[in-house]
Amino acid sequence: MIQIYNTLTREKEKFVPLEAGKVKMYVCGPTVYNYIHIGNGRSTIAFDTIRRYFEYRGYEVNYVSNFTDVDDKIIRAAEELKITAKEVADRFIEAFQEDTGALNIKPATSNPRVVEYMADILTFIEVLIEKGYAYESQGDVYYRTRKFPSYGKLSGQSVDELEIGASQRTGEEQDLKEDPLDFALWKSSKANEISWDSPWGSGRPGWHIECSVMATKLLGDTIDIHGGGQDLEFPHHENEIAQSEAKTGKTFANYWMHNGFVTVGETDEKMSKSLGNFVTVHELVKQVDPQVLRFFMATTHYRRPIRYSETTMKEAAVNLQKLKTAFENLSFRKETAEESLADDKQLLEELTLLEDRFTIEMDDDFNTANGITVVYELAKWMNQYSERKMVSMLVIEAAIEKLLQWLNVFGIILLSEELLDEEVDQLISERNQARKDRDFARSDEIRDLLKDKGIILEDTPQGTRWRRSE
Template identity: 50%
Template sequence: MSISFYNTLTRKTEEFIPMNEGEVRMYSCGPTVYDYFHIGNARSFVMSDIVRRYFEFRGYRVTYVMNITDIDDKIIKRANEQGVPSSEIAETYTEAFLHDSARFGIRPADVFPRATETMDEIIAHIQGLIEKGAAYNVNGDVFFRVSAFKEYGKLSRKNIEELEVGARIEADTRKENPVDFALWKSAKPGEPSWDSPWGKGRPGWHMECSVMSQKFLGETFDIHAGGNDLIFPHHENEIAQSEALTEKTFARYWMHFGFLNIDNEKMSKSLGNFFTAREIVEKFPAEVIRFYYLQTHYRSPLNFTHEGLDAAKTGLQKLQGLYDALREASGGTGPFDVKHFEQRFITAMDDDFNTPAGFGVLFEMVREANSILHGSGGMEEGSREALIDFLRRSCIGLFGILREESGGGATGELVGGLMDLLIGIRADARKEKQYALSDRIRDGLKELGVVLEDSRDGTKWKLSNE
């Protein structure tokens, strides 16, 4: 069995066949760091992370690259508004992005290339396009010659003639054709700039992504992902610039994530229904938000409501309840066939990462497992352990929605591991009669709000405010 998913390029659900067996090379468009990211962006980042993790769950090795656009019109505008250098804005919001992503339980990419650190490669790429006749320089601005790339429009299925008519309205007279787009923008006074063969300037956004992806994944790679709104012009232009130079397929599969609406309305600052990821994660645990996102298929629009989040919280408690009960249970004789559910779960997820169908299977499993676990015979140990293992792999390793002990979310596993390590060191210290050390561990943890409870069965820990 293999994973199939919808490829925007072909408009078909296709079986995924990687370039190199057992390996996935994936690029996802990251943030332009001029502000905090909002809950719509967060949905794309979470879903992209889930796709990556699901490949790992299925045994693939994944190289996951997400760019950070740290030089762009929006960053410069924000810097000018605040009267600070654009590098300061970029730094502030890069840090905020990494921090908020971590709070959302999104695993860091293997590489986070930054546009400003990829300048040499960007300039070389543009130079190559000029040499091939696919780009031209007009007094320090370099444009892509769309007519040089015959397949332009193949991703968005847009028709060049229609685009030309539309573009003529705001035509830039320096362009040969109104649909041509900027690869390099000459520096205006007071703007950050880099030296280039065409004078001082900076790259266009589309160009940055083409180069950052190929730098770390090669000229051709497996999957390019991003929000629906990026299909045109961003991804269309990425394809044109990349393939016009290399004459090879750029990304083999294109994935796009659906929009997020608030109470059935488009989220916008002017409507007053705009939420940053940072605001929402203050009000709801990240696990609940992730679970909420995952209940909608990644390609469908998601209608974000507070009631929906509350319902997600209740649903998630059922999964957490089973997970906790399994680990507290002992004895028992009833068998439980976890493999059967795991197989069905995989079948659901293999079909275009269908998380709602995957949860359908998981909740059926929760009901059945609960009836055995809380029934008169209880659940026998081997089944319990297999079920705990599956829940760990699916709901912690893959989805990041269950909590280990009191650790919390995606970091829960780590916290649990660290606590086991500390408890083990303390037990050794006591055996060796090093009471100063064992007391130091206990008292230090107490200061952090962690209480150790010793019993004949060993030492357990809990948070003192629970």
């Protein structure tokens, strides 16, 4: 039984889908004006891992994640780069797909773009105006926050508390509002800005309205899970609830999930573009193994903050290598394995017990930190089994299948080493013959030569095996 920590109730709740065996899941995607930093990448990895676990447990997941391709930041980037806003969005959507592909993020079921849903946005706003939840003011349209009685229920803030902060804001936009707490659904355009025609004049949508429109359009008035980073809890997700539930009269999302921040430095400062302390995924995957970055992010519980540093990345690389080694050790024993052995049943039962433990840990709000501990135990089990004099193909394949399934939940794919090229293959054969002939000088010479080519040899009781140096 999967349990989810619901931000809305601040409690873990049993997951009961709207439709048996299916999950409707919406995760806020990036504003495409620049490369994503690893804080953005953390959210993408966290919810991809959650999606993968649902699928591991047999659910069919309809996973929607948007691209915000209409925004003030995109307009500014277009001016700086001297290209159109669409060209900016297209460029960084392509970069996002390239970078997340390197991190083995599964493609979303749908990646809607705001510009594709402009007619739906206008209709959505018109309904809110008709119901008295929104009003036009000199070409802008604002949402009447106080009219929604449960505003603040997601973030745990009261309207009175919010009013104190809002009353201190000044500016032209505040003068257009009936109430400082009201937020924009539609913003009138300035000269030469990208804009669309509307009943209230030329303009473009506010930030919050887009996700409400695309989520309900693609997944229905009520969805199972809405996810995103902690920084979106207020005001973005709070506003999504207000405008969606005001329009439909239904619960917008049954479960709200938010991932923790990525922090840097000794002070654990949140990583963000506004603070200028960010590292882009685009650059990082050129410097480090993308699988290590994925492993580093995916094996920390999604709600906990992650401290990014060279040290933590190195630790992740070491731990991932241990799993690869266990895989390689047991894979190598296939060459000498018996079809089956007398103690197979007992060993397969041990694997089943490990599987039960993995499921228990991961069912508890997707606790990947505890889940990976079970994977390490499986790796230890595999190493011990690979050292036995006699091994069973049945047990080997069962253990390897389990390891690969579990690592797939974390987005990690282990592949057997590629075939050696003809020259190296010939050298290994020559060395094996030299050892038979007790020509140890030549054997050592070939070992050193292969080492220079990045091939490490290991002589085992079952024969000579090799691996590539790190």
